[in-house]
Amino acid sequence: MDSVDARLVNCLQEGLPVCPRPFDDVAASLGLSVDKLLSRVQRLLDERVLTRFGPMFNAENLGGALSLCAMQVPQDRYDKIADLVNAFPEVAHNYERDHLLNMWFVIATERPEQAGTVLAEIEQVTGCRVYDMPKQEEFYVGLKLAV
Amino acid sequence: MTGQPQTSSRARQSGKLLDATDRKIIVATQAGLPLVAAPFDALAEQLGLTVEDVLARVAAMQANGIIRRIAAVPNHYALGYTVNGMSVWNVTDERISELGKQVGALDFVSHCYHRPRHLPLWPYNLFAMVHGRNSQDVEANVADIASLLGEHCRGHEVLYSKRILKKTGLRIKG
Numbered sequence: 001m002d003s004v005d006a007r008l009v010n011c012l013q014e015g016l017p018v019c020p021r022p023f024d025d026v027a028a029s030l031g032l033s034v035d036k037l038l039s040r041v042q043r044l045l046d047e048r049v050l051t052r053f054g055p056m057f058n059a060e061n062l063g064g065a066l067s068l069c070a071m072q073v074p075q076d077r078y079d080k081i082a083d084l085v086n087a088f089p090e091v092a093h094n095y096e097r098d099h100l101l102n103m104w105f106v107i108a109t110e111r112p113e114q115a116g117t118v119l120a121e122i123e124q125v126t127g128c129r130v131y132d133m134p135k136q137e138e139f140y141v142g143l144k145l146a147v
Numbered sequence: 148m149t150g151q152p153q154t155s156s157r158a159r160q161s162g163k164l165l166d167a168t169d170r171k172i173i174v175a176t177q178a179g180l181p182l183v184a185a186p187f188d189a190l191a192e193q194l195g196l197t198v199e200d201v202l203a204r205v206a207a208m209q210a211n212g213i214i215r216r217i218a219a220v221p222n223h224y225a226l227g228y229t230v231n232g233m234s235v236w237n238v239t240d241e242r243i244s245e246l247g248k249q250v251g252a253l254d255f256v257s258h259c260y261h262r263p264r265h266l267p268l269w270p271y272n273l274f275a276m277v278h279g280r281n282s283q284d285v286e287a288n289v290a291d292i293a294s295l296l297g298e299h300c301r302g303h304e305v306l307y308s309k310r311i312l313k314k315t316g317l318r319i320k321g
Binding site: 009012013014015016017018019020021022023024034035038041042044045047048049050051052053054055056057058061062063068070072082085086091092093094095096097098099100101103104105131132133134135136137138139140141142 | 165173176177178179180182183184185186187188202205206208209211212213214215216217218219220221222225226233243244247248250251252256258259260261262263265268269274304306307308309310311312313314315
């Protein structure tokens with residue numbers, strides 16, 4: 001990665017205009033032709049510096065529901081319970097974290113009313129209480145990296 | 148989602164109606180936008196639509212929050228940001244909207260939300276995911292948030308991830 005790549009990564013995170021040639025302004029500001037810019041973006045994707053380029057969708061505004069949930073899982077049953085939780089297709093991410101609440105997962109359902117049912121099923125199969133923490137307000141999603 | 152396009156009560160209330168053509172655009176761009184100088188032309192051709200229609204629909208979806216922005220998603224790890232901590236804060240309810248926006252605006256915060264407390268176990272109502280190149284970076288960033296919140300914060304913790312147990316992308320079916 002050179003300094004042009006670094007500036008490119010930051011510019012592309014800020015968002016492009018919705019217009020017929022959305023790369024033109026960014027290319028001009030970096031002193032690159034659009035073709036050169038596109039081949040750099042492709043290389044950054046190939047090198048996995050970028051995971052994706054395109055519209056960033058907000059799942060909740062698509063009509064579904066997302067929630068962050070936490071559980072206090074006994075250490076001796078931890079891996080078994082992780083398998084039970086991960087088996088739910090609605091569980092998108094699951095992380096072990098260093099806290100009394102030591103399992104944190106995100107559930108995504110296609111319709112908001114399905115979320116409660118999934119959480120009740122998770123409580124039933126694991127025997128652990130689920131602390132449901134759906135967002136009440138979103139302040140920011142994204143990251144500007146000082147590269 | 149299956150069958151006819153569905154709209155949630157939330158979407159219906161706010162008039163965020165998606166029709167079958169919007170859904171085709173969403174499904175076609177979930178993996179990304181074509182990397183060409185005129186990506187919406189390429190998309191229109193692929194879907195049998197006019198480019199004017201595609202641009203108008205994408206702009207409308209961005210205006211009503213279905214699309215946050217057209218942007219690149221970086222891989223934090225590949226950029227050297229290998230440490231992340233979920234910082235959680237017990238913030239005065241009356242000030243949380245104003246302070247949450249300020250915390251969310253910090254460069255090193257990738258996600259920032261107001262979430263419910265679960266007393267007595269969980270007194271925290273502001274969540275900010277903090278990234279750094281090492282744990283000292285993250286600690287310094289957390290200290291910045293603490294000084295920003297000042298007297299409006301009655302306590303905080305940082306939860307580091309020990310293990311990724313599952314990670315799948317969110318996917319919408321056609």
